Amino acid sequence: xxxxxxxxxxxxxxxxxxxxxxxxxxxxxxxxGIVAPRDIYVCRxxxxxxxxxxxxxxxxxxxxxxxxISNLFGDKKRAKGGNSNES
Amino acid sequence: xxxxxxxxxxxxxxxxxxxxxxxxxxxxxNHKEFxxxxxxxxxxxxxxxxxxxxxxxxxxxxxxxxxxxxxxxxRKGELQIxxxxxxxDLVVSVIMTVPDDPKDxxxxxxxxxxxxxxxxxxxQYVLTNNRYPVKYYVMREKDPSVVDPTNSVEPRSISLx
Numbered sequence: 721x722x723x724x725x726x727x728x729x730x731x732x733x734x735x736x737x738x739x740x741x742x743x744x745x746x747x748x749x750x751x752x753g754i755v756a757p758r759d760i761y762v763c764r765x766x767x768x769x770x771x772x773x774x775x776x777x778x779x780x781x782x783x784x785x786x787x788x789i790s791n792l793f794g795d796k797k798r799a800k801g802g803n804s805n806e807s
Numbered sequence: 808x809x810x811x812x813x814x815x816x817x818x819x820x821x822x823x824x825x826x827x828x829x830x831x832x833x834x835x836x837n838h839k840e841f842x843x844x845x846x847x848x849x850x851x852x853x854x855x856x857x858x859x860x861x862x863x864x865x866x867x868x869x870x871x872x873x874x875x876x877x878x879x880x881x882r883k884g885e886l887q888i889x890x891x892x893x894x895x896d897l898v899v900s901v902i903m904t905v906p907d908d909p910k911d912x913x914x915x916x917x918x919x920x921x922x923x924x925x926x927x928x929x930x931q932y933v934l935t936n937n938r939y940p941v942k943y944y945v946m947r948e949k950d951p952s953v954v955d956p957t958n959s960v961e962p963r964s965i966s967l968x
Contacts, residue, residue: 763933774915778866779864786850790849790851
């Protein structure tokens with residue numbers, strides 16, 4: 721891992737498009753400002769890992785499973801009037 | 808456009824049936840184009856099939872289907888990648904995870920998908936307020952709110968702030 725020392729207000733550039741600024745240091749906490757292109761996800765690592773894992777876990781599904789889960793919901797759907805909205 | 812899939816064979820689809828995810832999904836940054844396929848007309852679930860990987864597909868549903876109070880208030884800037892000029896064009900779906908026992912299925916309410924139906928763009932929107940879980944077990948939870956069938960106002964699961 722590359723380790724750099726920066727002062728408050730100083731930045732690190734990652735490639736041409738990403739800049740990380742040290743905004744504030746308070747005890748053991750550091751506030752960072754991030755400038756990145758809009759098509760890149762920027763979020764806390766815990767959150768990123770959680771969602772990443774959920775997405776990967778959601779892909780292993782066979783085609784028949786949808787019949788079984790749709791049936792589980794049959795009654796509820798009718799109770800709500802059975803209208804299906806787009807997406 | 809021709810889309811190869813392991814579940815549905817080869818599909819011939821019009822370009823305007825494709826949704827573009829400029830950012831991909833978290834963990835699937837390279838998958839930018841998806842096709843949305845209804846399961847059956849009655850089913851509340853849909854497939855979101857990658858146009859680039861025949862094996863990659865997700866199950867989607869409308870979060871209001873089991874959480875009538877589900878709502879996200881997104882800042883316009885956060886959705887800029889899908890160009891959200893009109894709030895009414897936005898549609899929210901959530902990704903389902905279905906394990907071997909379908910009763911344990913869960914919905915990812917923490918990171919819903921937001922679609923702009925006007926330009927057919929989509930993105931995964933990450934909620935940072937921790938209001939909703941990444942695994943919402945839809946068969947175990949009691950729907951906290953009851954949908955009033957006499958209410959003529961269509962509930963909206965997203966608003967811009």
